[in-house]
Every structure is written in structure tokens, then in C-alpha cells.
Amino acid sequence: MSKPINYYSFTKAQWSQFYPAKTESVPLTKKSLKRVKAFNDEISLKDVRDVYIPLVNLIKLRTQSFNRWQATRAEFLKQPPRKIPFIIGISGSVAVGKSTTARLLELLLSYFLKDQKIQLITTDGFLYPTAELKRRGLMERKGFPESYDMARLIYFLDKVKDGQKDVKAPVYSHDVYDVIPNRYDIIDRPDILLIEGINTLQLPSNQQIYVSDYTDFSIYIDADPKLIESWYLDRFKKLMDTAFLNPSNYYYEYAIGDRKKAIQMAKKVWRDIDLPNLNDNILPTRSRANMIIHKGENHMIDELLLRKY
């Protein structure tokens, strides 16, 4: 990627030196490694040690400074102190690895910040349901800004920040390829909320308030679009492979049909929907992230950029 001038850029070796994990080897016991690996048996444990543990410690420092500022402000305003959740946004292309990264961070943050409540949601739940997308003629624009109920997402974030109890986040299923009716994740006054989705850094033109007004730290996961396409197709194949026994699964028809045709169809979806969305709506938001994590072949992280100002 071309180097943005307002970021420090580090190789993985340089980054790992800011918080050498050897001094804090706790989560790298066999048992906890197993828990990390359970997400995905390919995840690089070296990346966990060299990238994610330093990152979790940076986030810890950011939350401490955030909490100090909330207390100072409450004192100035002569208000009683109250807990305000620290929100971390994770953005990047479809299939770049946002949800895998978010789940790993959730686990590591829970491990390192034992006294804190960490929760995670994805913005996929705020997509309009398929029936509504069809009604609006947006099936070919799924994932584009207009396919999300952004007002509902902002309202959700506002309630979470406000410290309200049991705030409901709608849930999306990749298997069903739709929002699940009447299923919610309950967000109840977390210390840290991770919110993962392609639109967490976007500025929708018809809103006065943006998702980024509610996030306190933002991460953009970056990679060459050619590699992301291959990860998209790998995921598509995995989704097909697990759909065989379940006729209600969206991928069932593909799973029992001609595999070559199904893969051609997935390539077309990538080319006509997800890649244009990356170029037009997601990549332009990269330069606003606090941190950019760049991945190469096999999801290996090769560069980290931290915003200077």
C-alpha cells in the first residue's frame, strides 16, 4: 500500500518489540492456545504473540486514559462518575478477516483485562432483512451503505454509550444469508464493546451522526484485493461444505449442485458486488482508522500502521 504520511509504519518485528510477549507469557499456555486456535486452526500463533498481545496492551492504555478523562469531565460538570463503554470499531473488506480478528481480540482482552466486561457485535445485524432489501431493489447492493439501517445502528450505539441496560443488537447469519427474526445479542453495560463491520468507518451522507462518533479506537484490516478474493472463495467453499445436511441453509442448493458452477457464481458476486463495494465505500475509509493491520499470503500480518495525530 502507498504510505500515508500521518501514520507510523512498523514491520511485525518492530511492532512486537513494543510489548515483548515473553514478559507476559500467560495466554500462551497450552490450554489458552487451544482456546485461541479453536476459532480457526490456521490462525498464526506467532501473530498472536507478536501483534495481538502488544495491540491488546496498547488498547489497555487507551482505555485507562479514556476512563481518566471521563472521570475528569464528570468532576468538571459536577456529575456523579459513571461508566461509559469504550467502543472499538473494526473495519475492512468483506472476507478480509474482521470477525476472526474481533473474536481473537475479544478473547485476549477478556484474558488480559479480567475485571472488565468485553462484548462483541457485528454490524451485519443492521442490514435490512432480505425481504426488505428485495422490496427496495437492493439485493445487488447488499453491503453497500444504503443496505444498512444506519439510523437503527446509531440509535443502538447511543443507548450503549449512554449506559443503558440490556440493549438489543439484531443478529445476522451467514448460513441463512439473512437477519434472523427476533434473535438479538444483548449488550449490557460492557467496559469494552467491539463492533465489527465493513461500515464502522463510513460517513453516510444522510446522517448527522456517524458510527465513528461513538468509537474510541478504530482498526482497519487491509490486504491486496486479489488475496481477499481468494479468502472470500475459500470461505464460500467452507460454507458450502457445511451446508450439505441442512436444506434450510442458504448454501444447500450450491452444495448439492454443480460445484464448478457454484464457484463461478461466487466469483461473479465478488466481482460485481463485494469488490466494487471495497473500492467505492470501504477502502476510502482506511485513512481514518487509528490503526491499519496489513495482511499478506495466508493471513500473515506483515505491516502495522498507527495513526500519529
Ligand SMILES: Nc1ncnc2c1ncn2[C@@H]1O[C@H](COP(=O)(O)OP(=O)(O)O)[C@@H](O)[C@H]1O
Ligand atoms: N488470521 C487468520 N488466519 C487464517 N484464516 C483466517 C484468518 N482470518 C480470517 N481467516 C479466514 O478468512 C475468511 C474470512 O474471514 P472472516 O473473519 O469471516 O472475514 P470478515 O469477517 O472480514 O468477512 C474465513 O474463512 C476465515 O476463516
Ligand SMILES: CC(C)(COP(=O)(O)O)[C@@H](O)C(=O)NCCC(=O)O
Ligand atoms: C453480509 C455482508 C454484507 C458482510 O460481510 P462480512 O464482512 O461479514 O463478511 C457480506 O457477507 C455479503 O453478504 N455481501 C453481499 C454479496 C455476497 O454474497 O458476498
